[in-house]
Amino acid sequence: MIWSIYPLDSIKHGYTDLYNKIKFKFKTLSKKSVYVSPLSFVDDEKLSVTRGLRKRLDKNGIEIVVTKSDKILLWQTLHYLELNNFRKRDFFRPYKRPEISIPPSLARTMINLAQPRIGSKLLDPFCGTGTILLEAIDEKLNVFGVDINPKNVSGSLLNIAWFNKKSFHNVVCGDSLKLDRIFSCEMFDCIVTEPPFGPPFKNLQKDNL
Numbered sequence: 001m002i003w004s005i006y007p008l009d010s011i012k013h014g015y016t017d018l019y020n021k022i023k024f025k026f027k028t029l030s031k032k033s034v035y036v037s038p039l040s041f042v043d044d045e046k047l048s049v050t051r052g053l054r055k056r057l058d059k060n061g062i063e064i065v066v067t068k069s070d071k072i073l074l075w076q077t078l079h080y081l082e083l084n085n086f087r088k089r090d091f092f093r094p095y096k097r098p099e100i101s102i103p104p105s106l107a108r109t110m111i112n113l114a115q116p117r118i119g120s121k122l123l124d125p126f127c128g129t130g131t132i133l134l135e136a137i138d139e140k141l142n143v144f145g146v147d148i149n150p151k152n153v154s155g156s157l158l159n160i161a162w163f164n165k166k167s168f169h170n171v172v173c174g175d176s177l178k179l180d181r182i183f184s185c186e187m188f189d190c191i192v193t194e195p196p197f198g199p200p201f202k203n204l205q206k207d208n209l
Helices: 015-028 044-055 083-092 104-114 131-138 150-163 176-182 203-207
Strands: 002-007 063-068 072-077 121-124 142-147 169-173
Touching: 083 104, 083 131, 104 131, 121 131, 131 142, 131 150, 131 169, 142 150, 142 176, 150 169
Parallel strands: 002 063, 121 142, 142 169
Antiparallel strands: 063 072
16 A cells, blocks of 8 residues: 655644654554655656556555645545557547647546536537547547547548547537537437637627627
8 A cells, every 4th residue: 555645735733743653554554555755756767656556556456645734634546557658649649739639638637527427428619630539548538529620530540440449439520519419319418628729819809799
């Protein structure tokens, strides 16, 4: 079991007592535990140790995070992300357009904020190169994508094929202002997208919004 304590305020009073109580409790339960300081995440020398410990979570236990401010909160880590996988999807996918793409890690964060369940239907109405679609597929979601540029649609499908994960996906070329015509019989659980920003508005145009 791996555990950490994060003080959420500038007052460290009680921090040492809390640490000793938790450590003693694990010992009385005959549970093996490793304390990882929050400083491990900002200290390069300790970061590799933290990564090594977290890799053991899959088979050898759980991670408990304790946060302390005016209250003591207990958290369990359910999932952690391997950043190397994001880099691979970013740099090695066959179809790339950096000028319109967002980082895969940001796409995953956006999906997580939507809190979809496994098997949910996710729509990206401005799918571009398919970054959000790939991350959603990795989260075992059913994905729907629309883009007005046929090259982007072909590229998204190429990236999905390259990703090589079993999935339901439906990516089409069309105008997202007419979604009712594109997906006339579909209902979606969530929409995750980065819309096109277009050219900057002039002052007169802003006043007329």
